[in-house]
Amino acid sequence: MVKFKENGKKILLAHGSGGRLTHELIKDFVKRFQNPILAKLDDSAVLKVEGRLAFTTDSYVVDPIYFPGGDIGKLAVNGTINDLSMVGARPLYLSASAIIEEGFPIGDLERIVDSMERAARLAKVEIVAGDTKVVEKGGVDKIFINTSGIGVVESGVDISSGNGRVGDRIILSGTIGDHGIAILSARERFDFQTEVKSDSQPLNGIVLEILKVSKKIHVLRDPTRGGLATALNEIAQQSGVGIEIEEEKIPVKEGVRGVCEMLGFDPLYIANEGKLVAFVPEKDSMKVLNAMRKNRCGKNAQIIGSVVKGHKGKVVVRTGVGGERILDMLSGEQLPRIC
Amino acid sequence: MKLIDEFRDGRIAERIVSKIEEFGSSKVNLMEVCGTHTMVIFKYGLKGMLPENINLLSGPGCPVCVTTQEDIDKVIGLVKEEGVIITTFGDMLRVPGTDSSLEQEKGNGADIRIVYSPVEALRTARENRDKRVIFLAVGFETTSPLIAASLLDARRDKVKNFFIFCTHKLIPPAMEALLMSKEVKIDGFICPGHVSVAIGSEAYRFIVKKYGVPCVIGGFEPLDVLQSVFMLLKQIKEKEAEVEIEYFRAVRPEGNKIAQKLISEVFEVTDVEWRGLGVIPQSGLKLRARFSNFDAEREFQPKVRKARRNRECICGEVLRGVKKPVDCTLYARICTPEKPYGPCMVSSEGTCAAYYKYGGL
Amino acid sequence: MCLAIPAKIIKIEGNLAQVDMAGVKREADIRMVKDAKVGEYVLIHAGFAIEKMVKKDAEETLKLFREME
Numbered sequence: 001m002v003k004f005k006e007n008g009k010k011i012l013l014a015h016g017s018g019g020r021l022t023h024e025l026i027k028d029f030v031k032r033f034q035n036p037i038l039a040k041l042d043d044s045a046v047l048k049v050e051g052r053l054a055f056t057t058d059s060y061v062v063d064p065i066y067f068p069g070g071d072i073g074k075l076a077v078n079g080t081i082n083d084l085s086m087v088g089a090r091p092l093y094l095s096a097s098a099i100i101e102e103g104f105p106i107g108d109l110e111r112i113v114d115s116m117e118r119a120a121r122l123a124k125v126e127i128v129a130g131d132t133k134v135v136e137k138g139g140v141d142k143i144f145i146n147t148s149g150i151g152v153v154e155s156g157v158d159i160s161s162g163n164g165r166v167g168d169r170i171i172l173s174g175t176i177g178d179h180g181i182a183i184l185s186a187r188e189r190f191d192f193q194t195e196v197k198s199d200s201q202p203l204n205g206i207v208l209e210i211l212k213v214s215k216k217i218h219v220l221r222d223p224t225r226g227g228l229a230t231a232l233n234e235i236a237q238q239s240g241v242g243i244e245i246e247e248e249k250i251p252v253k254e255g256v257r258g259v260c261e262m263l264g265f266d267p268l269y270i271a272n273e274g275k276l277v278a279f280v281p282e283k284d285s286m287k288v289l290n291a292m293r294k295n296r297c298g299k300n301a302q303i304i305g306s307v308v309k310g311h312k313g314k315v316v317v318r319t320g321v322g323g324e325r326i327l328d329m330l331s332g333e334q335l336p337r338i339c
Numbered sequence: 340m341k342l343i344d345e346f347r348d349g350r351i352a353e354r355i356v357s358k359i360e361e362f363g364s365s366k367v368n369l370m371e372v373c374g375t376h377t378m379v380i381f382k383y384g385l386k387g388m389l390p391e392n393i394n395l396l397s398g399p400g401c402p403v404c405v406t407t408q409e410d411i412d413k414v415i416g417l418v419k420e421e422g423v424i425i426t427t428f429g430d431m432l433r434v435p436g437t438d439s440s441l442e443q444e445k446g447n448g449a450d451i452r453i454v455y456s457p458v459e460a461l462r463t464a465r466e467n468r469d470k471r472v473i474f475l476a477v478g479f480e481t482t483s484p485l486i487a488a489s490l491l492d493a494r495r496d497k498v499k500n501f502f503i504f505c506t507h508k509l510i511p512p513a514m515e516a517l518l519m520s521k522e523v524k525i526d527g528f529i530c531p532g533h534v535s536v537a538i539g540s541e542a543y544r545f546i547v548k549k550y551g552v553p554c555v556i557g558g559f560e561p562l563d564v565l566q567s568v569f570m571l572l573k574q575i576k577e578k579e580a581e582v583e584i585e586y587f588r589a590v591r592p593e594g595n596k597i598a599q600k601l602i603s604e605v606f607e608v609t610d611v612e613w614r615g616l617g618v619i620p621q622s623g624l625k626l627r628a629r630f631s632n633f634d635a636e637r638e639f640q641p642k643v644r645k646a647r648r649n650r651e652c653i654c655g656e657v658l659r660g661v662k663k664p665v666d667c668t669l670y671a672r673i674c675t676p677e678k679p680y681g682p683c684m685v686s687s688e689g690t691c692a693a694y695y696k697y698g699g700l
Numbered sequence: 701m702c703l704a705i706p707a708k709i710i711k712i713e714g715n716l717a718q719v720d721m722a723g724v725k726r727e728a729d730i731r732m733v734k735d736a737k738v739g740e741y742v743l744i745h746a747g748f749a750i751e752k753m754v755k756k757d758a759e760e761t762l763k764l765f766r767e768m769e
Contacts, residue, residue, distance in 0.1 A: 193725040258724035321561040322349040323384020325697040331676035342706040351765045456747030536751045588757035597732045
């Protein structure tokens with residue numbers, strides 16, 4: 001592991017001023033990320049990419065920055081890889097910029113950068129451009145990271161939230177609610193002890209597998225903020241279709257259910273960072289399900305519902321006990337409730 | 340999950356529903372008093388499973404919903420006091436006062452913290468001796484023993500900077516007020532399971548004796564609710580009026596004596612006003628004289644000019660079971676969980692919130 | 701105002717207990733539950749155990765449900 005050259009072990013405003021300290025910081029980032037494009041230290045990365053480009057950007061301001069199963073760095077890299085994967089793109093290059101609060105420990109910065117490098121390496125993606133700024137204390141909360149990414153969409157691939165069609169089966173790749181509960185459990189005043197870990201992971205591998213077995217994937221979506229309920233509602237609206245899902249089929253880890261029952265949360269509204277839903281025509285659905293289950297990211301994949309003719313734009317849940325209810329989008333925040 | 344999953348079995352639910360259907364088609368009005376029951380009914384789609392002649396009415400058992408506008412405004416006023424930390428259950432955060440809400444004040448920099456338990460509120464006081472910590476004590480008989488326990492601890496440990504804003508209320512007097520008003524014909528009550536854990540089934544004896552209305556104390560899993568409906572219909576059919584305990588795995592006829600003792604040691608019963616129901620005699624709690632040093636109202640004397648309430652908001656009628664949320668001109672169009680006009684839309688157990696979130700079918 | 705969940709007592713220290721609810725652990729005040737023992741189930745509401753949940757009664761309730769023929 002490459003060690004940062006330290007100056008009092010904390011990030012100083014001087015690290016952001018463009019002078020010698022900045023230069024040293026950047027050189028250390030570059031050594032850590034270890035790729036020839038970044039090593040050139042040009043103002044821009046020059047890349048040769050053939051085909052239709054997918055391009056996305058996301059900012060990460062998660063609190064706390066460390067949580068069971070990951071940290072803000074890992075989240076940032078995987079998050080952007082996943083956004084690209086959700087349009088069927090093969091993620092290639094990422095940029096990473098950080099806005100750092102004065103006084104942020106360099107040891108923590110090292111840790112986060114290492115985490116980003118590891119995540120990028122695992123997903124076979126390169127971080128080719130970056131930036132750091134330092135602001136005075138209170139300017140940001142410890143560290144904010146933005147990642148942008150480009151990927152290539154193969155010809156013939158047309159995956160979009162507006163492509164849902166009546167008859168599609170809806171396949172969920174695994175358990176929901178893990179990430180949100182992991183974050184909650186890492187907050188200081190959370191008096192519960194739980195073993196739930198964030199599910200942050202890159203989904204480009206599993207997407208590649210399902211694209212191999214079916215050319216007819218209509219929709220891919222990773223249910224992040226707002227949870228599965230919000231993602232399904234957005235797809236229902238964008239596609240102008242109705243959706244029906246069965247609550248019993250949705251996999252939820254015991255630990256997640258436990259916290260949700262205690263605090264009155266609904267797992268359907270809790271953020272995920274390593275899961276996807278796929279809308280697939282019925283005849284391809286078993287193929288896709290099996291391909292998912294063969295991949296380590298999709299061991300618990302389930303068909304959870306389908307696109308139906310009625311109630312356009314709305315999602316209906318068939319509850320475990322046999323009744324039905326509307327599944328609305330998340331409104332406001334899920335607050336821990338007693339009442 | 341132990342002791343929960345078994346009570347959500349769909350096949351058993353089907354069987355209970357078919358037994359319910361055997362009771363025929365005469366219309367009955369059953370009121371579920373407790374907001375948590377309302378939520379369970381909606382969350383599991385139980386209304387749709389029951390035959391149409393069974394009309395489920397939501398009652399006033401949502402403590403946030405029945406908090407008066409004046410009390411909400413007083414609480415928002417407390418936020419503005421110097422060196423104060425407000426601790427509250429999550430539900431109170433977005434209830435709209437006349438001019439503002441706790442959420443808005445939090446956005447303006449007020450120190451308002453959501454807690455899961457009054458224990459956390461007391462801890463906040465211990466950890467911030469230079470501040471005055473106020474806990475918004477909202478809730479019925481399930482919760483008031485807990486606040487009593489925390490105050491006893493506070494007194495024992497001489498915590499001088501801890502206060503409660505007490506709006507605790509009692510369920511049985513509200514049930515009686517509904518029956519006395521005769522606004523809606525109530526053929527049976529599904530009584531709140533966890534309130535009854537504390538007060539016992541005997542607390543409802545007067546309802547069956549004086550008013551002849553069947554009472555079943557129901558648990559909170561969907562099978563509990565369906566079974567409670569069945570038990571009420573059985574009583575109605577056999578022209579009985581009894582207090583039955585469906586939730587006997589947790590509720591005893593005498594209730595929890597320790598909880599009752601905690602309440603009576605710290606609080607005394609008083610007349611209080613309920614949103615939508617007016618003043619109900621002997622329906623609320625206030626701190627006993629020897630605990631008055633914990634009373635936020637005594638310490639801060641919050642003043643409130645006459646609270647202005649939105650005339651089109653019919654939360655009051657919804658709470659009495661007289662109207663349904665869809666009867667409200669503001670419902671869903673102007674009053675939504677994001678921009679609530681009344682507490683029924685913002686409380687996680689509010690009837691309007693339940694309809695909005697789960698209804699529409 | 702009635703969110704209370706059954707949890708198993710795994711340790712007792714005076715008036716406080718460590719309870720386990722499907723793998724989620726937390727501390728709970730058990731002063732309201734007389735003679736609570738490790739291994740028993742209690743209903744947890746806002747950090748307090750408000751009553752014991754007797755497994756036998758739970759099983760009997762389910763039996764009653766199942767007997768609905």
